[in-house]
Amino acid sequence: MMPMGKRTLRVAVVILLAMLVSACSVEPWVKPYERANLADPIMSFDRDPVANAYRLHVYETREAARGADGKGGGGCGCN
Amino acid sequence: MVLMARGEAAVAVTRGLLCLAGFMAVSATLSAAVLPEERADVLFHSYDGGGVTVDGPSILVRKSIGQSVSVKANYYVDSISSASVDVISNASPYTEERTETSLGVDYLHNKTLMNLSYTKSDESDYLAETGSFSISHDMFGDLTTVTLGYSVGNDDIGNNTDETFLRSAKRQNFRLGLTQVLTKNSLLGVNLETITDEGFLSSPYRPYRFSDGTTFGKAPEKYPNTRTSNAVSFRFKYFLPYRAALSGEYRYFHDTWGISANNVEIGYTHPLKANWILDVHYRYYTQKAADFYSDLFSREGELNFLARDKELSTFQDHTIGIGVSYEFKPSSWQFIDTGTLNFSLDHIRFNYDDFRDETAAGGTLAPGEEPFYSFTANVIMAYLSIWY
Numbered sequence: 001m002m003p004m005g006k007r008t009l010r011v012a013v014v015i016l017l018a019m020l021v022s023a024c025s026v027e028p029w030v031k032p033y034e035r036a037n038l039a040d041p042i043m044s045f046d047r048d049p050v051a052n053a054y055r056l057h058v059y060e061t062r063e064a065a066r067g068a069d070g071k072g073g074g075g076c077g078c079n
Numbered sequence: 080m081v082l083m084a085r086g087e088a089a090v091a092v093t094r095g096l097l098c099l100a101g102f103m104a105v106s107a108t109l110s111a112a113v114l115p116e117e118r119a120d121v122l123f124h125s126y127d128g129g130g131v132t133v134d135g136p137s138i139l140v141r142k143s144i145g146q147s148v149s150v151k152a153n154y155y156v157d158s159i160s161s162a163s164v165d166v167i168s169n170a171s172p173y174t175e176e177r178t179e180t181s182l183g184v185d186y187l188h189n190k191t192l193m194n195l196s197y198t199k200s201d202e203s204d205y206l207a208e209t210g211s212f213s214i215s216h217d218m219f220g221d222l223t224t225v226t227l228g229y230s231v232g233n234d235d236i237g238n239n240t241d242e243t244f245l246r247s248a249k250r251q252n253f254r255l256g257l258t259q260v261l262t263k264n265s266l267l268g269v270n271l272e273t274i275t276d277e278g279f280l281s282s283p284y285r286p287y288r289f290s291d292g293t294t295f296g297k298a299p300e301k302y303p304n305t306r307t308s309n310a311v312s313f314r315f316k317y318f319l320p321y322r323a324a325l326s327g328e329y330r331y332f333h334d335t336w337g338i339s340a341n342n343v344e345i346g347y348t349h350p351l352k353a354n355w356i357l358d359v360h361y362r363y364y365t366q367k368a369a370d371f372y373s374d375l376f377s378r379e380g381e382l383n384f385l386a387r388d389k390e391l392s393t394f395q396d397h398t399i400g401i402g403v404s405y406e407f408k409p410s411s412w413q414f415i416d417t418g419t420l421n422f423s424l425d426h427i428r429f430n431y432d433d434f435r436d437e438t439a440a441g442g443t444l445a446p447g448e449e450p451f452y453s454f455t456a457n458v459i460m461a462y463l464s465i466w467y
Contacts, residue, residue, distance in 0.1 A: 028220025067272030
Protein backbone atom coordinates (compact mmCIF):
# COMPACT_ATOMS: atom_id res chain seq x y z
CA MET A 1 0.00 0.00 0.00
CA MET A 2 1.29 3.41 -0.98
CA PRO A 3 2.07 5.74 1.97
CA MET A 4 -0.40 8.62 2.23
CA GLY A 5 2.36 11.22 1.86
CA LYS A 6 3.52 9.78 -1.45
CA ARG A 7 -0.07 9.46 -2.65
CA THR A 8 -0.74 13.12 -1.88
CA LEU A 9 2.46 14.14 -3.67
CA ARG A 10 1.51 12.06 -6.72
CA VAL A 11 -1.95 13.69 -6.81
CA ALA A 12 -0.30 17.10 -6.44
CA VAL A 13 2.08 16.46 -9.35
CA VAL A 14 -0.75 15.22 -11.59
CA ILE A 15 -2.88 18.29 -10.79
CA LEU A 16 0.07 20.62 -11.39
CA LEU A 17 0.95 19.01 -14.73
CA ALA A 18 -2.69 19.09 -15.85
CA MET A 19 -2.90 22.77 -14.98
CA LEU A 20 0.39 23.62 -16.68
CA VAL A 21 -0.39 21.65 -19.83
CA SER A 22 -3.69 23.50 -20.20
CA ALA A 23 -2.11 26.87 -19.45
CA CYS A 24 -1.85 28.10 -23.04
CA SER A 25 -5.60 27.87 -23.60
CA VAL A 26 -6.48 29.94 -20.51
CA GLU A 27 -7.29 33.60 -21.03
CA PRO A 28 -7.14 35.64 -17.79
CA TRP A 29 -10.78 36.46 -17.19
CA VAL A 30 -9.98 39.08 -14.55
CA LYS A 31 -7.70 41.72 -16.05
CA PRO A 32 -4.95 43.33 -13.95
CA TYR A 33 -6.85 46.66 -13.88
CA GLU A 34 -9.89 44.86 -12.46
CA ARG A 35 -8.10 43.61 -9.34
CA ALA A 36 -8.32 46.65 -7.10
CA ASN A 37 -10.89 45.03 -4.81
CA LEU A 38 -8.85 41.82 -4.58
CA ALA A 39 -5.78 43.84 -3.58
CA ASP A 40 -7.63 45.50 -0.69
CA PRO A 41 -6.04 44.32 2.61
CA ILE A 42 -9.45 43.20 3.91
CA MET A 43 -9.40 40.51 1.18
CA SER A 44 -6.19 38.92 2.42
CA PHE A 45 -6.44 35.35 3.77
CA ASP A 46 -3.64 36.23 6.20
CA ARG A 47 -4.01 39.92 7.10
CA ASP A 48 -2.63 39.42 10.62
CA PRO A 49 -0.06 36.60 10.44
CA VAL A 50 0.98 36.71 14.10
CA ALA A 51 -2.60 36.68 15.38
CA ASN A 52 -3.61 33.93 12.95
CA ALA A 53 -0.61 31.82 13.99
CA TYR A 54 -1.62 32.14 17.63
CA ARG A 55 -5.24 31.23 16.88
CA LEU A 56 -4.07 28.12 15.02
CA HIS A 57 -1.82 27.20 17.93
CA VAL A 58 -4.79 27.39 20.34
CA TYR A 59 -6.86 25.07 18.15
CA GLU A 60 -3.97 22.65 17.55
CA THR A 61 -3.48 22.18 21.28
CA ARG A 62 -7.20 21.61 21.99
CA GLU A 63 -8.27 19.63 18.90
CA ALA A 64 -6.98 16.48 17.19
CA ALA A 65 -7.33 17.85 13.66
CA ARG A 66 -4.29 19.51 12.11
CA GLY A 67 -2.99 20.72 8.78
CA ALA A 68 -4.37 22.30 5.59
CA ASP A 69 -4.42 25.67 7.32
CA GLY A 70 -2.20 27.41 4.78
CA LYS A 71 0.68 27.59 7.27
CA GLY A 72 3.89 25.66 7.65
CA GLY A 73 4.04 22.83 10.13
CA GLY A 74 5.88 23.03 13.40
CA GLY A 75 6.25 21.02 16.56
CA CYS A 76 4.71 22.63 19.58
CA GLY A 77 5.06 20.09 22.33
CA CYS A 78 1.31 20.05 22.79
CA ASN A 79 0.77 16.49 23.88
CA MET B 80 -5.57 0.84 -30.82
CA VAL B 81 -3.63 0.95 -27.63
CA LEU B 82 -0.48 1.90 -29.56
CA MET B 83 -2.36 4.67 -31.36
CA ALA B 84 -3.69 5.95 -28.09
CA ARG B 85 -0.20 5.89 -26.65
CA GLY B 86 1.15 7.69 -29.73
CA GLU B 87 -1.52 10.36 -29.45
CA ALA B 88 -0.83 10.67 -25.77
CA ALA B 89 2.89 11.14 -26.49
CA VAL B 90 2.10 13.88 -29.03
CA ALA B 91 -0.25 15.53 -26.56
CA VAL B 92 2.37 15.41 -23.83
CA THR B 93 5.03 16.82 -26.22
CA ARG B 94 2.66 19.64 -27.21
CA GLY B 95 1.91 20.20 -23.58
CA LEU B 96 5.60 20.44 -22.69
CA LEU B 97 6.22 22.88 -25.56
CA CYS B 98 3.21 24.84 -24.41
CA LEU B 99 4.57 24.74 -20.86
CA ALA B 100 8.00 25.94 -22.02
CA GLY B 101 6.38 28.80 -23.92
CA PHE B 102 4.17 29.62 -20.99
CA MET B 103 7.11 29.66 -18.60
CA ALA B 104 9.05 31.92 -20.99
CA VAL B 105 6.14 34.37 -21.09
CA SER B 106 5.75 34.07 -17.34
CA ALA B 107 9.36 34.97 -16.82
CA THR B 108 8.84 38.34 -18.49
CA LEU B 109 6.01 39.34 -16.21
CA SER B 110 6.60 39.76 -12.52
CA ALA B 111 3.48 39.78 -10.37
CA ALA B 112 4.65 37.64 -7.47
CA VAL B 113 5.89 39.87 -4.70
CA LEU B 114 7.93 39.48 -1.55
CA PRO B 115 6.06 39.60 1.75
CA GLU B 116 5.52 43.11 3.12
CA GLU B 117 8.13 44.68 5.39
CA ARG B 118 6.40 44.78 8.74
CA ALA B 119 6.83 44.28 12.46
CA ASP B 120 4.25 42.97 14.91
CA VAL B 121 4.31 43.01 18.69
CA LEU B 122 1.56 40.89 20.18
CA PHE B 123 0.42 40.02 23.68
CA HIS B 124 -1.72 36.88 23.87
CA SER B 125 -3.77 35.37 26.64
CA TYR B 126 -5.69 32.09 26.89
CA ASP B 127 -7.83 31.41 29.93
CA GLY B 128 -10.10 28.38 30.22
CA GLY B 129 -10.52 24.95 31.78
CA GLY B 130 -8.15 25.79 34.63
CA VAL B 131 -5.35 26.69 32.21
CA THR B 132 -3.93 30.15 31.64
CA VAL B 133 -1.35 30.79 28.95
CA ASP B 134 -0.01 34.23 28.13
CA GLY B 135 3.04 35.94 26.74
CA PRO B 136 4.42 38.02 23.90
CA SER B 137 5.07 37.31 20.26
CA ILE B 138 7.34 39.54 18.17
CA LEU B 139 7.63 39.25 14.41
CA VAL B 140 9.98 41.30 12.24
CA ARG B 141 10.18 41.01 8.47
CA LYS B 142 12.68 42.93 6.34
CA SER B 143 13.56 42.88 2.64
CA ILE B 144 17.13 42.77 1.39
CA GLY B 145 17.23 44.12 -2.13
CA GLN B 146 14.48 43.23 -4.59
CA SER B 147 14.58 39.45 -4.24
CA VAL B 148 15.14 38.47 -0.63
CA SER B 149 13.05 38.88 2.50
CA VAL B 150 14.02 37.63 5.95
CA LYS B 151 11.78 37.00 8.95
CA ALA B 152 12.33 36.39 12.65
CA ASN B 153 9.72 35.50 15.24
CA TYR B 154 10.09 35.17 19.00
CA TYR B 155 7.20 33.76 20.95
CA VAL B 156 6.63 32.89 24.62
CA ASP B 157 3.93 30.85 26.36
CA SER B 158 3.83 31.24 30.15
CA ILE B 159 1.66 28.35 31.25
CA SER B 160 -0.17 27.83 34.52
CA SER B 161 -2.13 24.60 34.47
CA ALA B 162 -4.72 23.22 36.83
CA SER B 163 -6.74 21.51 34.09
CA VAL B 164 -9.14 18.65 34.79
CA ASP B 165 -6.39 16.23 33.67
CA VAL B 166 -3.82 17.76 36.00
CA ILE B 167 -6.17 18.02 38.99
CA SER B 168 -7.24 14.37 38.51
CA ASN B 169 -3.77 12.90 38.20
CA ALA B 170 -1.08 15.29 39.46
CA SER B 171 -0.45 18.71 40.97
CA PRO B 172 -0.94 22.08 39.30
CA TYR B 173 2.22 23.35 37.61
CA THR B 174 3.68 26.34 35.86
CA GLU B 175 6.17 26.33 33.01
CA GLU B 176 7.35 28.36 30.08
CA ARG B 177 7.69 27.54 26.41
CA THR B 178 9.71 29.68 24.01
CA GLU B 179 9.57 29.40 20.27
CA THR B 180 11.96 31.05 17.85
CA SER B 181 11.75 30.89 14.10
CA LEU B 182 13.85 32.26 11.28
CA GLY B 183 12.88 32.32 7.64
CA VAL B 184 14.05 33.58 4.30
CA ASP B 185 12.01 34.17 1.14
CA TYR B 186 13.58 34.36 -2.31
CA LEU B 187 11.68 35.77 -5.28
CA HIS B 188 12.58 34.85 -8.84
CA ASN B 189 10.18 36.16 -11.47
CA LYS B 190 6.85 34.59 -10.54
CA THR B 191 8.29 32.01 -8.18
CA LEU B 192 8.62 32.55 -4.44
CA MET B 193 10.67 30.14 -2.35
CA ASN B 194 10.73 29.97 1.42
CA LEU B 195 13.08 28.25 3.80
CA SER B 196 12.44 28.38 7.55
CA TYR B 197 13.55 26.88 10.83
CA THR B 198 11.56 26.78 14.07
CA LYS B 199 12.66 25.70 17.53
CA SER B 200 10.24 25.21 20.41
CA ASP B 201 11.75 24.70 23.84
CA GLU B 202 10.21 23.85 27.21
CA SER B 203 11.46 21.96 30.23
CA ASP B 204 10.31 18.53 29.02
CA TYR B 205 9.87 19.02 25.27
CA LEU B 206 12.20 20.21 22.52
CA ALA B 207 10.89 20.46 18.96
CA GLU B 208 12.85 21.52 15.88
CA THR B 209 11.30 21.90 12.45
CA GLY B 210 12.72 22.80 9.05
CA SER B 211 10.37 23.82 6.22
CA PHE B 212 10.64 24.50 2.53
CA SER B 213 7.94 25.80 0.21
CA ILE B 214 7.76 27.02 -3.34
CA SER B 215 4.88 28.92 -4.91
CA HIS B 216 4.32 30.02 -8.47
CA ASP B 217 1.86 32.44 -10.06
CA MET B 218 0.32 31.28 -13.31
CA PHE B 219 -2.60 31.77 -15.72
CA GLY B 220 -2.23 35.54 -15.92
CA ASP B 221 -1.57 35.61 -12.18
CA LEU B 222 -5.05 34.32 -11.42
CA THR B 223 -3.67 31.15 -9.87
CA THR B 224 -0.98 30.59 -7.26
CA VAL B 225 0.17 27.06 -6.56
CA THR B 226 2.25 26.24 -3.51
CA LEU B 227 4.12 23.06 -2.62
CA GLY B 228 5.57 22.66 0.84
CA TYR B 229 7.51 20.15 2.90
CA SER B 230 8.50 20.17 6.57
CA VAL B 231 10.45 17.78 8.70
CA GLY B 232 10.57 17.96 12.46
CA ASN B 233 12.25 16.14 15.32
CA ASP B 234 10.92 16.21 18.88
CA ASP B 235 12.74 15.18 22.06
CA ILE B 236 10.32 14.33 24.85
CA GLY B 237 11.33 14.23 28.50
CA ASN B 238 9.57 13.78 31.82
CA ASN B 239 9.93 16.29 34.65
CA THR B 240 9.37 13.54 37.23
CA ASP B 241 11.85 11.07 35.72
CA GLU B 242 15.24 12.34 34.55
CA THR B 243 16.03 9.06 32.81
CA PHE B 244 12.97 9.30 30.54
CA LEU B 245 13.87 10.38 27.00
CA ARG B 246 11.88 9.62 23.86
CA SER B 247 11.79 11.08 20.38
CA ALA B 248 9.36 11.57 17.53
CA LYS B 249 9.77 12.53 13.89
CA ARG B 250 7.19 14.42 11.85
CA GLN B 251 6.89 15.14 8.13
CA ASN B 252 4.38 17.49 6.46
CA PHE B 253 3.51 17.45 2.76
CA ARG B 254 1.48 20.44 1.59
CA LEU B 255 -0.22 21.50 -1.61
CA GLY B 256 -2.00 24.85 -1.81
CA LEU B 257 -3.93 26.65 -4.52
CA THR B 258 -5.20 30.21 -4.46
CA GLN B 259 -7.52 31.09 -7.32
CA VAL B 260 -8.98 34.41 -8.41
CA LEU B 261 -12.56 33.51 -9.29
CA THR B 262 -13.94 36.94 -10.19
CA LYS B 263 -12.86 40.54 -9.64
CA ASN B 264 -14.52 40.28 -6.22
CA SER B 265 -13.87 36.72 -5.07
CA LEU B 266 -10.99 34.44 -4.14
CA LEU B 267 -10.81 30.70 -3.47
CA GLY B 268 -8.10 28.88 -1.53
CA VAL B 269 -7.68 25.10 -1.43
CA ASN B 270 -5.14 23.37 0.78
CA LEU B 271 -4.20 19.70 1.11
CA GLU B 272 -1.85 18.44 3.79
CA THR B 273 -0.58 15.03 4.80
CA ILE B 274 1.29 14.69 8.08
CA THR B 275 3.15 11.60 9.22
CA ASP B 276 4.44 11.02 12.74
CA GLU B 277 6.71 8.31 13.99
CA GLY B 278 7.98 7.76 17.52
CA PHE B 279 6.65 8.52 20.98
CA LEU B 280 3.29 10.22 20.39
CA SER B 281 1.57 10.06 23.77
CA SER B 282 2.04 12.01 26.99
CA PRO B 283 4.49 10.64 29.57
CA TYR B 284 2.16 11.88 32.34
CA ARG B 285 -1.42 11.03 31.44
CA PRO B 286 -2.98 7.72 32.55
CA TYR B 287 -6.09 5.95 31.31
CA ARG B 288 -8.54 4.52 33.84
CA PHE B 289 -10.32 1.17 34.02
CA SER B 290 -13.01 -0.46 36.10
CA ASP B 291 -14.65 -3.90 35.94
CA GLY B 292 -17.30 -2.93 38.47
CA THR B 293 -15.33 -4.01 41.50
CA THR B 294 -11.74 -3.04 40.69
CA PHE B 295 -10.80 0.50 39.71
CA GLY B 296 -7.34 1.61 38.64
CA LYS B 297 -5.18 3.76 36.44
CA ALA B 298 -2.27 2.85 34.15
CA PRO B 299 -0.02 4.77 31.72
CA GLU B 300 -1.53 5.50 28.33
CA LYS B 301 -0.23 3.59 25.32
CA TYR B 302 -0.45 5.05 21.79
CA PRO B 303 0.60 3.66 18.42
CA ASN B 304 4.09 4.71 17.33
CA THR B 305 2.88 6.00 13.97
CA ARG B 306 0.17 8.35 12.83
CA THR B 307 -0.73 9.64 9.37
CA SER B 308 -3.33 12.33 8.84
CA ASN B 309 -4.88 13.95 5.80
CA ALA B 310 -6.69 17.25 5.71
CA VAL B 311 -8.29 19.30 2.97
CA SER B 312 -9.61 22.82 3.36
CA PHE B 313 -11.48 25.30 1.20
CA ARG B 314 -11.39 29.04 1.90
CA PHE B 315 -13.46 31.69 0.21
CA LYS B 316 -13.39 35.50 0.28
CA TYR B 317 -15.92 37.83 -1.29
CA PHE B 318 -15.64 41.61 -1.61
CA LEU B 319 -18.96 43.36 -0.97
CA PRO B 320 -19.88 46.48 -3.00
CA TYR B 321 -19.68 48.87 -0.03
CA ARG B 322 -16.10 47.81 0.87
CA ALA B 323 -16.53 44.93 3.26
CA ALA B 324 -15.51 41.28 3.00
CA LEU B 325 -17.27 37.99 3.64
CA SER B 326 -15.18 34.89 4.31
CA GLY B 327 -15.92 31.20 4.65
CA GLU B 328 -13.84 28.14 5.41
CA TYR B 329 -14.40 24.41 5.60
CA ARG B 330 -11.92 21.68 6.55
CA TYR B 331 -12.19 17.90 6.60
CA PHE B 332 -9.68 15.86 8.57
CA HIS B 333 -9.05 12.13 8.91
CA ASP B 334 -6.22 10.09 10.40
CA THR B 335 -5.07 6.50 10.87
CA TRP B 336 -6.10 6.59 14.54
CA GLY B 337 -9.74 6.66 13.42
CA ILE B 338 -10.27 10.34 14.20
CA SER B 339 -12.34 12.33 11.74
CA ALA B 340 -13.16 15.99 12.11
CA ASN B 341 -14.94 18.81 10.33
CA ASN B 342 -14.85 22.53 10.96
CA VAL B 343 -16.59 25.47 9.31
CA GLU B 344 -16.02 29.17 9.83
CA ILE B 345 -17.71 32.29 8.55
CA GLY B 346 -16.40 35.80 8.98
CA TYR B 347 -17.28 39.36 8.12
CA THR B 348 -14.86 42.30 7.87
CA HIS B 349 -16.33 45.79 7.91
CA PRO B 350 -14.24 48.96 7.62
CA LEU B 351 -15.75 51.77 9.65
CA LYS B 352 -15.15 55.43 9.03
CA ALA B 353 -11.93 57.11 10.19
CA ASN B 354 -9.53 54.16 9.90
CA TRP B 355 -11.34 51.54 11.98
CA ILE B 356 -11.89 47.95 10.82
CA LEU B 357 -14.27 45.57 12.57
CA ASP B 358 -14.06 41.77 12.29
CA VAL B 359 -16.57 39.21 13.51
CA HIS B 360 -16.38 35.45 13.03
CA TYR B 361 -18.00 32.21 14.10
CA ARG B 362 -16.36 28.77 13.98
CA TYR B 363 -17.78 25.31 14.63
CA TYR B 364 -15.62 22.21 15.07
CA THR B 365 -16.63 18.60 15.62
CA GLN B 366 -14.59 15.41 15.87
CA LYS B 367 -15.08 11.67 16.32
CA ALA B 368 -12.89 9.87 18.87
CA ALA B 369 -9.80 7.78 18.17
CA ASP B 370 -10.39 4.03 17.92
CA PHE B 371 -8.39 3.41 21.09
CA TYR B 372 -9.95 6.17 23.21
CA SER B 373 -12.22 5.38 26.14
CA ASP B 374 -13.24 7.39 29.16
CA LEU B 375 -13.29 4.18 31.21
CA PHE B 376 -11.85 0.88 29.99
CA SER B 377 -13.39 -2.34 31.28
CA ARG B 378 -10.04 -3.74 32.43
CA GLU B 379 -6.34 -3.01 32.42
CA GLY B 380 -4.83 -3.65 28.99
CA GLU B 381 -8.26 -4.08 27.38
CA LEU B 382 -6.82 -2.95 24.01
CA ASN B 383 -3.35 -2.92 22.48
CA PHE B 384 -3.49 0.87 22.61
CA LEU B 385 -5.30 2.87 25.28
CA ALA B 386 -5.90 6.61 25.58
CA ARG B 387 -7.91 8.94 27.78
CA ASP B 388 -6.81 12.24 26.32
CA LYS B 389 -9.86 14.47 25.94
CA GLU B 390 -8.34 15.87 22.73
CA LEU B 391 -8.80 12.35 21.26
CA SER B 392 -12.42 12.01 22.43
CA THR B 393 -15.66 12.90 20.66
CA PHE B 394 -16.49 16.55 21.16
CA GLN B 395 -17.59 19.82 19.59
CA ASP B 396 -16.50 23.39 20.11
CA HIS B 397 -17.96 26.73 19.12
CA THR B 398 -16.03 29.99 18.76
CA ILE B 399 -17.47 33.48 18.56
CA GLY B 400 -14.90 36.16 17.95
CA ILE B 401 -14.69 39.89 17.49
CA GLY B 402 -11.74 42.07 16.53
CA VAL B 403 -11.17 45.74 16.03
CA SER B 404 -8.27 47.48 14.29
CA TYR B 405 -7.28 51.16 14.16
CA GLU B 406 -4.98 52.36 11.39
CA PHE B 407 -2.67 55.34 11.85
CA LYS B 408 -0.03 57.11 9.79
CA PRO B 409 2.49 58.77 12.13
CA SER B 410 3.86 61.96 10.63
CA SER B 411 6.60 62.34 13.23
CA TRP B 412 8.14 58.88 12.64
CA GLN B 413 9.31 59.06 9.05
CA PHE B 414 10.46 55.44 8.86
CA ILE B 415 6.94 54.11 9.45
CA ASP B 416 4.57 54.09 6.47
CA THR B 417 1.54 53.02 8.43
CA GLY B 418 0.56 51.16 11.56
CA THR B 419 -2.40 49.46 13.21
CA LEU B 420 -3.45 48.93 16.81
CA ASN B 421 -5.49 45.76 17.17
CA PHE B 422 -7.55 43.97 19.77
CA SER B 423 -9.43 40.68 19.45
CA LEU B 424 -11.45 38.44 21.74
CA ASP B 425 -12.50 34.86 20.96
CA HIS B 426 -14.88 33.01 23.25
CA ILE B 427 -14.77 29.22 22.84
CA ARG B 428 -17.09 26.60 24.34
CA PHE B 429 -16.01 22.93 24.42
CA ASN B 430 -18.63 20.17 24.96
CA TYR B 431 -17.34 16.61 25.40
CA ASP B 432 -19.57 13.62 24.54
CA ASP B 433 -17.51 10.83 26.11
CA PHE B 434 -15.07 12.45 28.53
CA ARG B 435 -16.32 12.64 32.11
CA ASP B 436 -15.34 15.18 34.73
CA GLU B 437 -13.54 13.25 37.48
CA THR B 438 -13.45 16.37 39.64
CA ALA B 439 -17.25 16.87 39.70
CA ALA B 440 -18.85 16.84 43.16
CA GLY B 441 -15.39 16.93 44.70
CA GLY B 442 -14.44 13.63 43.05
CA THR B 443 -16.99 11.67 45.08
CA LEU B 444 -18.92 10.18 42.15
CA ALA B 445 -18.30 6.62 40.98
CA PRO B 446 -16.19 6.24 37.82
CA GLY B 447 -18.45 6.32 34.78
CA GLU B 448 -21.19 8.20 36.61
CA GLU B 449 -19.65 11.67 36.52
CA PRO B 450 -21.19 14.29 34.24
CA PHE B 451 -19.63 14.87 30.84
CA TYR B 452 -17.01 17.60 30.89
CA SER B 453 -17.41 21.02 29.30
CA PHE B 454 -15.63 24.32 29.67
CA THR B 455 -15.28 27.76 28.13
CA ALA B 456 -12.13 29.67 27.22
CA ASN B 457 -11.34 33.25 26.33
CA VAL B 458 -8.56 34.07 23.90
CA ILE B 459 -7.40 37.69 23.94
CA MET B 460 -4.88 39.30 21.64
CA ALA B 461 -3.68 42.89 21.70
CA TYR B 462 -1.07 43.86 19.14
CA LEU B 463 0.68 46.63 17.28
CA SER B 464 1.62 46.23 13.63
CA ILE B 465 3.76 48.62 11.65
CA TRP B 466 4.75 48.68 7.97
CA TYR B 467 7.94 50.42 6.90
